[in-house]
Amino acid sequence: MRGRRSIAFCCVLFMLMALMGAVQSAWSQEVTAAIVGTVTDSSGAPMKDANVTVTDTERGTEWTTKTNDSGSYSLPRLPVGSYSVKVSAAGFDTAVYPTFTLVLNQTARVDVQMKVGTVTQTVEVSGAAPVLQTETTQVNTVIDSVTNDLLPLATRNYVELTLLSPGSVSPDPANFNNGDNTASGARPYINGNREQANNFILDGMDNNQVSDNLLGYTPAPDAIQEFNLITSNASAEFGNFQGGIVSATIKSGTNGFHGDLWEYFRNDKLNSNSWENRFRSAERPPLRWNMFGGTVGGPILKNKLFFFFDYQGQRFDHPTATQFLNVFTAAERAGDFSDICVGDDTHPGGFTGGLCNTPSQQLYDPKNGNAPILNNNIAAVEAIDPVAQNLFNSPLYPAPTGPGLRNNATYTTASLFNNSQYDIKIDFNATANDHIFGRYSHAKQHNPSLNSFVLIGTGSQTPRLRTRLWTGVIPSVQRC
16 A cells, blocks of 8 residues: 555656646645634633634545634635534534535635533534625625536637626627637626726636736636636735636546536537528528537545546637629729719719719819719720739739629638647645645647638637646644
């Protein structure tokens, strides 16, 4: 057994050293919670030196402390999760507070009143009041992993869920669904502040783009344990931002193995056509959107060492589609613009004495005192400019393929948005007072766009992101 533990411990050290060697690193802000409270006897008098044990029911980790002279205790910097509280003292029954959920940035108060008895006798605190946010003044909304997983999100962008919080709005909710949150995705307007005024945090590390304060990295909803949107009265550690504080944390492994697989897709075969396309008898634009991936997490050493891994692939492809284009007709390329004199509701079409019956469609010669050009024939006044003539003669400029002046040519376009990303997280309960975790995140995008009309041009971008986070959480015994 000792040899197996030594091998496992060496593996952990190797993985954590790999995390340390990644491209980007930072010491994190706190992304934990706390439990505080007061222990009293049956008369309401404070109890000194009562033993308080807090247990993470999913990982078996225990944190202990004692009450001070006023009967108060404090256990800060606890990872989010499910906890139970046990209080014992000589001459009193052991009191157990039932399991409750401790959420991100929460300071939960758990007060316990002891009853005279023996330490071996255990009494469960029944009918206890709900754990309330009584220790801080911040206004916040916590979105947990269940909500992240179950609510429909077109591009699985967790930031869209911030609109569920009071005081959070957006003038363009559809912009949350463009799939590219790191370049042009929308963000909420919190209490009237601009969207650039928000602060995004992931596992305590800054998660903002330097350009326009966009989101730096968007983890998959299945990988998020929960996120907390603080809309006002944020504590000093979150300073320098007037809008909302969106603090998210990646899941950790537990004593049981858990995981899931998913695929979300959208296809033009399932879509209805737009009214614009129906009006001009155009086909539905092709669409191939796929998101797939999975998660897995569990123990490496029970109650001691845990892992979590997730992967998500995005293939947001717009295959070749036909787009309409307005180009000069053959007559217009030769200088004859008589075809633009088509009339309107109050003026009949055509010319009278060489002048267009519709004044707004009459061309004039600026080199000759703005005299009207007869029959809108520029070639009768002067030769076509060589630059324009060279453009018309170039194979880069398409010839009309249909009648009329509008939508008389077509070209094809295609665009791809391909992204792959993953997270690796290791949690290690080194001692009763030391909790250490490390996370490595990697994302790579490949977003080419293609146009058959060469003058429009093509484009391609391949941004990459690597982040490494290494942090130590030490909830040592503290007395208020």
